[in-house]
Amino acid sequence: MTDKKLFAGAAIKRLRRGAGMTQVALADALDISPSYLNLIERNQRPLSARLMLLLAERFDFDPRQLMAAEPGGGIDGLRRRLADPVFDDISVDRTEVEEWLNAAPNTAEAFVRVFDNRAALPDSTMSRPDPIQLVRREIERWRNHFADLDSMAENLADELRLGAGDLYGAIAERLRVKHQLTIRILPETVLPDKLRRLDLHARQLQLSEMLDPASRTFQAALVLGQIEAKSEIDALVAGGSFADRAAERLHRRHLSNYFAAALMMPYARFLKACEQTGYHIQVLQRRFGAGFEQVAHRLTTLQRVGARGLPFFMVRIDRAGLISKRYSGASNAPLVESQYRCPLWNIHRVFEQPAEVQTQLVALEDGSTWFTLARSVQGIGSGAGGYAPQFAIGLGLSAELAAPLVYARGKDLSLESAVPIGLGCPACTRQQCSQRSAPPKSRSLKFDERERGFAPYNFVED
Structure with missing residues (x-):
């Protein structure tokens, strides 16, 4: 672990108070002076890697929890x-952001609170934020891992396995x-524009015949989760x-979907299968009866303390390049957050080669390299x-972590082999x-x- 500067005053104070300790007692336990601890808690001194490890040992928690407690979520959050x-x-x-955090961490936190709570400001001051963005902020706050839901779904999955080998049949039973609900598969002409309908009067969960087996199981698992979780x-x-009612309902839908995926792909068994197969998505699909997109999303959620998977990100775009899903998980990938996408990223090419997983090593302007997978669905x-609607799914993780992937075997993951891309033309400064x-x-x-070069625009260097 590197000795990077980490301001986590609020988190340290909560930890100390939760343990019923005074500043003097905690300072003595950490072998530092009370005045120095006071400066740390006031975000006037960073928390060193040595102190972070001491805290983790004495209080038995994951030190990475403190990263999210940095002002504004730290450099990546800002x-x-x-x-x-x-x-x-x-x-x-990145350097400017780091200097900002070091010089004025409380100001950075103030900026984040104003930015994230724009809905509370008058419309004349700032436009009302998209409810989808509000939900994304909440999902990313949890790094798209909801431990209680995951554990409950895993326990339920184990219970259902004891009764039947077929998960769909076990859920239906x-x-x-x-719950006195029967599943009925209805023709497309009866449910022309719906995937499912819960008819409480008839005590039926009605599913469209257009659903493939994986989607049928997912919808049944979702309804079971809505009831039992x-x-x-x-x-x-x-x-x-959430002050916004639409955001609240969107988040509820996300959590119901999360539970369904966790029931189909129970955490421990799924992570073990990932590690055994080199995260081979097609094998995981067959083993857990899931679709490509379902597995891709599940890969972004593997952040259980003490049993973490690789930190994947995921995006879903249409042919026009518009994004409809994005999860950065624990990856902190700029490719997820950018409003735009680079046409040199091969996620745009997979529509012409359906069902084929394409890989690409890309380098961003900040020097980071990312190993990515893309496939159309x-x-x-x-x-x-x-x-018929088509989408492209993009998955990826930091290139330095990609070696265990079956897709990366035999590939050169060095910066020199990466395709230089940007975060979309309006945000890219590559000449x-x-x-x-x-x-x-x-x-x-x-x-x-x-003179006229190949590029349509010339611009002043910074």
């Missing part, structure tokens, strides 16, 4: 917020016996403190023109890119009538 389009014309690099879901929704139903469709918003254009 950079996620600065990726908002409202800041596109301002170039703020539990719904019938314990209601109190746990209610508590997590309440903890989000087909949705259910049809769009306005009668076409001489012939693929560029717009100039960076943080740079001024420059012109030379005597």
